[in-house]
Structures are given as C-alpha cells and as structure tokens.
Amino acid sequence: MSTPLEAGAAAPAEGLDPPKVGGGLPWIGHMFSFASNPYRFMEKVAAKGGECASFTLMGQRIVLLTGDEASELFYRSSDEQLDQSAAYKLMTPIFGEGLIFDAPIARKNEQLKMLMPSLRIDAMREHSHKVVGEVEELTANWGEWGEIDLGDFMKQLTINTASHCLLGREFRYELSEEFAHIYHDLEQGVNPIAYHFPNLPIPAFRRRDQARAKLQKLVGGIVRKRAQQVDKPSDMFQTLIDMRYEDGTALTENEITGLLIGSIFAGHHTSSGTAAWVLLELLKHRRLLDRTREELDTLLGPHGEVTFQSLREMPMLENVVKEVLRLHPPLIILMRQVSQELRFRQYRIRPGDMVWACPPVTHRMSKLFSNPQQFDPDRFGPERREDRNLMAYQPFGGGKHKCSGNAFAMFQIKAIFAVLLRRYDFELTAEPSSYVDNYKEMIVQPKSPCRVRYRRRSPASFAKADGEPAMTPAQAAAAGCPFHAQALGQKGA
Numbered sequence: 001m002s003t004p005l006e007a008g009a010a011a012p013a014e015g016l017d018p019p020k021v022g023g024g025l026p027w028i029g030h031m032f033s034f035a036s037n038p039y040r041f042m043e044k045v046a047a048k049g050g051e052c053a054s055f056t057l058m059g060q061r062i063v064l065l066t067g068d069e070a071s072e073l074f075y076r077s078s079d080e081q082l083d084q085s086a087a088y089k090l091m092t093p094i095f096g097e098g099l100i101f102d103a104p105i106a107r108k109n110e111q112l113k114m115l116m117p118s119l120r121i122d123a124m125r126e127h128s129h130k131v132v133g134e135v136e137e138l139t140a141n142w143g144e145w146g147e148i149d150l151g152d153f154m155k156q157l158t159i160n161t162a163s164h165c166l167l168g169r170e171f172r173y174e175l176s177e178e179f180a181h182i183y184h185d186l187e188q189g190v191n192p193i194a195y196h197f198p199n200l201p202i203p204a205f206r207r208r209d210q211a212r213a214k215l216q217k218l219v220g221g222i223v224r225k226r227a228q229q230v231d232k233p234s235d236m237f238q239t240l241i242d243m244r245y246e247d248g249t250a251l252t253e254n255e256i257t258g259l260l261i262g263s264i265f266a267g268h269h270t271s272s273g274t275a276a277w278v279l280l281e282l283l284k285h286r287r288l289l290d291r292t293r294e295e296l297d298t299l300l301g302p303h304g305e306v307t308f309q310s311l312r313e314m315p316m317l318e319n320v321v322k323e324v325l326r327l328h329p330p331l332i333i334l335m336r337q338v339s340q341e342l343r344f345r346q347y348r349i350r351p352g353d354m355v356w357a358c359p360p361v362t363h364r365m366s367k368l369f370s371n372p373q374q375f376d377p378d379r380f381g382p383e384r385r386e387d388r389n390l391m392a393y394q395p396f397g398g399g400k401h402k403c404s405g406n407a408f409a410m411f412q413i414k415a416i417f418a419v420l421l422r423r424y425d426f427e428l429t430a431e432p433s434s435y436v437d438n439y440k441e442m443i444v445q446p447k448s449p450c451r452v453r454y455r456r457r458s459p460a461s462f463a464k465a466d467g468e469p470a471m472t473p474a475q476a477a478a479a480g481c482p483f484h485a486q487a488l489g490q491k492g493a
Contacts, residue, residue: 014348015343015346015347015348016346016347016348017054017347017348018049018052018053018054018063018344018347018349019048019049019050019052019053019054020049020053020054020055021044021045021048021049021053021054021055024055024056027056027058027059028058029055029056029057029058029059029060030055030056030057031057031058034057035192035440036440037439037440038332038333038439039332039358039360039361039437039439040439042064042066042332042333042356042358042361043360043361043364045064046064046066046358046361049064051065051066051067051069051070052064052065052070052344052345052347052349054353058196060354061350061352061353061354062353062354062355062356063338063349063353063354063355063356064355064356064358065344065355065356065357066357066358066361066362066365067362067365067367067368067392068362068368068389068391068392069344069391070344071357071362071391071392071394071398072391073342073344074334074336074355074357074398075357075391075394075397075398075399075401075402076398076399077336077342079105080105080339080340081338081339081340081342082336082337082338082339082342082355083336083337083338083339084101084108084335084336084401085101085102085103085105085108086336086337086339087101087335087336087337087354088101088335089101089102089195089198090189090190090194090195090198091190092198093189093198093199093205093208093209093212094186094189094190094208094212094261095258095261095262096212096216096254096255096257096258096261097254098254098255098258099111099254099255099258099259099262100112100258100259100262107245110245110246111255111259111262114239114240114243114251114259115236115259115262115263115266117239124308124311124407124408124411125308127165127308127411127415128306128307128308128311128411128415129306130161130164130165131161131165131306131411131412131415131416131419132306132415132418132419133164134157134160134161134164135157135415135416135419135420136419137160138153138156138157138160139420139423139424142424142454142456143456144455144456145453145454145455145456146453146454147429147451147452147453147454148451148452148454149448149449149450149451150276150279150280150446150450150451150452151272151273151276151445151446151448151449151450153276154271154272154273154275154276155272157272157275157416158268158271158272158275158412158416159180159183159264159268159272160172160176161268161412161415161416162264162268162271162408162412163176163179163264163268165408165412166235166236166260166263166264166408167179167235167236167237167260167263167264168233168235168236168237168238169233169235170222170237171237175218178218179215179218181211182211182214182215182218183211183264185207185208185210185211186208186211186212186215186261188204188207188208189204189205189207189208190442190443191204191442192442212257212261215257215260215261216253216254216257219253219256219257219260220253222237223241223253223256226238226241236260236263237256237260240255240256240259240260241256263405265405266403266405266408270330270331270396270403270405270409270443271405271409271412271413272445273328273330273443273444273445273446274321274324274325274328274330274409274413275412275413275416275417276445276446276450277324277327277328277446278320278321278324278413278417279417279420279426279452280428280435280446280450280452281320281323281324281327281375282320283426283427283428283432283452284375284428284432284435285375288320288375288377289421291316292316292317292320292417292421293421293422295314295315295316295317296314296317296417296418296421296422297422299313299314300418300422302422306415306418306419310418311411311414311415311418314414314418315381316377317414317417317418318380318410318414319377319378319379319380319381320377321410321413321414322377322380322387322393323375323376323377323379323380325395325396326363326369326393326395327360327363327364327375328360328437328444329359329360329363329394329395329444330395330443330444331359331395331397331403331443331444332358332359332360332439332442332444333356333357333358334356334357334358334359334397335354335355335356336354336355337352337353337354337355338350338351338352338353338354338355339351342355357394357397359394359395359397362392362394363392363393363394363395365392368386368389368392369386369392370384370386396409422457423456423457424454424455424456424457425454425455425456425457425458426452426453426454426455427452427453427454427455428452428453429451429452429453430451435447435450
C-alpha cells in the first residue's frame with residue numbers, strides 16, 4: 001500500500017479537481033440532503049464520484065475520501081498537512097480553551113499522551129469488577145422478566161461504568177446524578193449546527209456552556225479536597241492532578257476539567273450505541289447468539305468471575321463486537337482541514353478544503369469486505385482476518401489519531417455482555433427490520449424507541465441467588481411472562 005506522498009507521485013503537475021457531485025443550492029450546497037441522512041448522502045457521493053469526490057456544504061468545499069487507499073491519505077497525513085483543530089471547533093466550548101483541538105499541535109499531543117495511560121489495555125486490570133458491579137446494580141430491580149428501552153439502558157450503564165473506571169469515586173458516588181445532568185448538557189452541544197456556528201446564542205449552547213462552567217467548579221473543589229488527603233486515590237483524576245507538561249508546569253483546573261471530559265467522551269461517547277447494537281444483532285441472528293453464549297458458559301459457567309484475563313479469552317464475543325463496529329461505526333464522519341496541498345492519484349486537494357473520511361461507506365465496500373451487507377463475525381476469525389487492512393477497517397479512525405478509547409470500549413462492552421448473556425434471555429419486541437441506525441445523531445445510536453424483553457435464564461442453566469430454582473416455564477407463563485406465554489401458545493404480555 002502506498003504512503004500519502006507516493007499516492008500522488010504520478011499526478012499531473014497541475015492536478016485535477018476531485019469529481020464534483022452536482023446539484024444543491026447556492027452557498028448552502030447539499031446541506032438539506034446531508035442533514036436528512038448523512039450516511040445515505042455520502043454513500044451517494046462515493047457512488048457517483050468515486051473514492052475521492054467533492055461537494056459543497058455551507059460555502060465550504062468538502063472532499064470525501066473513502067476506500068482504503070484514499071483513507072490512508074486521510075489517516076497518515078501529518079498534522080501540518082491536515083489540521084484537526086480547524087475541523088473540530090465545535091469541541092472547544094466543551095473541552096475548554098487551550099485544550100486538545102484548541103491547542104497548538106505540540107501542546108495537543110502532550111495532552112493526548114496524558115490520557116493514554118488510563119485508556120490503555122493494561123489499565124483495565126483493575127476495572128473488570130467495577131463493570132460487573134455496575135451491571136448488577138442497574139439490573140438489581142429487574143425481577144424475573146420485564147421490558148426495557150435498550151438505548152436508554154446502555155447509555156446509563158456505559159456512563160456509570162466510564163465514570164466509575166475513569167473519573168473516580170467522587171463522580172460515581174458523590175456526584176452521580178449531578179454529573180449525569182452535566183454530561184447530558186455537554187453532549188447536546190455536539191450537533192450539526194455547532195460544526196459551523198459553535199457559539200450561536202441558542203438554548204442548547206447556553207446549557208452546554210453552563211454545564212462546562214459547573215463541572216470546572218466541581219473539579220476545583222475535588223482538587224482542593226484531595227490536596228488535604230494523605231492517601232490519594234489511584235484513578236485518572238489523580239493522575240491528571242499529578243501530571244506535568246514537559247516544561248514542568250502542572251495542569252490548571254481548566255485543563256484537568258477538559259481532559260476529564262475528553263476521557264469520558266473517549267470512554268463512553270461511542271460505547272452506548274455499540275453495546276445496544278451488539279444485543280440487537282445477536283437477537284436478529286439467534287445462531288450467533290447461541291454460539292456467543294456457549295462460549296461464555298463454557299469459559300465462565302454460571303458463577304465464574306469476569307476478570308481481565310477471562311475477557312481476553314472470548315474470541316466469539318470479540319468478533320461480534322468487531323462486526324457491530326463495522327456495520328454500525330459510531331462515528332459517521334471524521335474531519336480535517338487541508339493546510340498543505342495534497343495529491344491523491346490525479347487529483348489535487350487544495351489548502352482550505354475540508355476532507356472527510358466516512359467509515360460506514362468504506363466498511364460496506366465489496367472490494368474490501370466479502371458480502372459487506374451481511375452480519376458475519378467470522379470474517380474476523382484467523383482464517384479470514386478481514387480486519388488486517390487497517391485502512392479498510394476503521395471504526396475508531398486510524399493512524400496516530402486513532403481513538404484513544406478503543407481499548408476501553410472493547411473491554412467495557414465485553415464485560416457487560418459476559419454478565420448479561422449469562423443471566424438473562426432477551427427478545428425483540430418489534431420486527432427485526434424496525435431496529436435501524438439513527439443517522440440524524442452525531443454519534444450513531446439505534447433509532448428510538450428500541451425496546452427488548454428480558455427474562456432470567458431458565459433453571460436448567462442457573463439458579464436464583466438464594467439457591468431456589470427459578471420458575472418453571474409453565475409457572476412463568478401462568479404469571480404472565482411474555483416469553484413462556486408465547487412458547488405455550490398463550491397470548492404474550
């Protein structure tokens with residue numbers, strides 16, 4: 001595979017502009033088509049223009065790069081060639097001034113390195129029991145059967161696990177409800193309007209700014225409280241308090257706040273939708289559900305402990321998560337602004353252009369993945385290894401700016417299902433085809449409502465915590481359980 005410079009080595013001296021997709025309105029361009037369904041719009045752009053195609057959006061020329069070769073240009077170009085900061089101005093009010101995308105390149109890279117120790121796979125050794133505890137706490141009142149909105153459940157579960165594992169006990173147990181409201185308001189600041197007008201005086205942005213200020217005040221209070229403690233907690237928060245830049249300066253409260261937000265976005269923002277889709281896809285493909293559950297039952301049995309090591313021994317579950325990330329990558333678009341002219345084949349991409357990568361389009365290319373529309377976790381097995389091309393399989397991006405939360409996300413989701421699938425049976429409440437991605441969200445989630453039924457697993461597999469057997473199918477059906485009522489020919493609840 002060629003390097004970014006080699007990709008354009010044979011281009012004509014002048015170069016050609018990337019094929020432009022026609023239509024659209026003056027200046028506004030294709031904004032309405034894009035906003036209605038970003039993925040479908042970009043799928044059409046790639047189909048019409050190829051792997052390097054352009055269109056106009058709010059007066060800005062966008063060059064869409066899809067496929068492995070064009071993606072390599074996107075992911076492996078230097079920060080001096082492709083500027084993240086100019087593309088992600090919407091994050092400045094959330095992370096804070098001088099933080100990450102609002103920092104000079106060298107400072108940004110230092111800040112991102114500060115997050116890495118807590119997000120690397122080795123840091124997960126102490127977290128597995130925390131994830132298990134969060135699952136148990138959130139399902140404690142489920143009873144023998146019932147129904148949930150899966151999207152809402154996974155959002156709550158993943159924010160609980162991420163805050164517990166990454167932020168520390170204060171946020172999880174002392175500020176849990178308050179932090180949930182703050183985080184919700186910060187999330188609402190990530191919307192399409194913010195890409196172009198991040199400081200419009202609209203209610204969502206006012207709430208975003210108030211939430212950011214409130215969080216920094218809370219962080220300052222915890223910093224001062226911990227300064228008086230002899231025994232310091234070992235968590236990301238304390239790591240950032242103790243961290244120093246290369247010049248020896250400590251982080252300010254603004255910087256600690258911004259990096260904590262960055263860690264929680266990396267560790268949660270993309271996980272809730274992925275976790276929901278893992279269960280939805282397994283329920284759409286019951287044979288794969290059986291194989292996944294058999295792997296967990298064989299490895300752990302009914303009461304086996306979920307540990308860091310056991311989570312590394314679940315290839316079927318891991319491949320299911322990988323395939324969910326291929327078909328439902330949480331990020332539809334990754335963006336950069338061109339600072340130095342780039343070449344791709346015969347095309348010239350000019351300074352000032354915005355370049356986008358689109359993982360869901362690349363992930364559905366038949367030249368890169370066999371039967372790309374089919375949900376097939378076995379494509380990642382040792383015989384096929386369809387994820388070995390890192391420029392084709394890109395759910396977390398690629399290159400040196402690959403999402404730092406990918407290891408934590410995989411760990412977190414596997415731990416969640418190592419508990420849920422051993423304790424409960426699940427069932428869709430609607431037609432399988434009705435469960436689809438909501439591409440109007442900036443971070444892709446299943447379209448709401450997204451309801452599923454659950455039932456504690458049968459006595460043949462497990463016993464209740466007090467040692468008494470669970471209800472028999474006939475008893476459960478008589479009591480109104482929808483699973484067994486349907487199985488016995490009765491009307492389900």
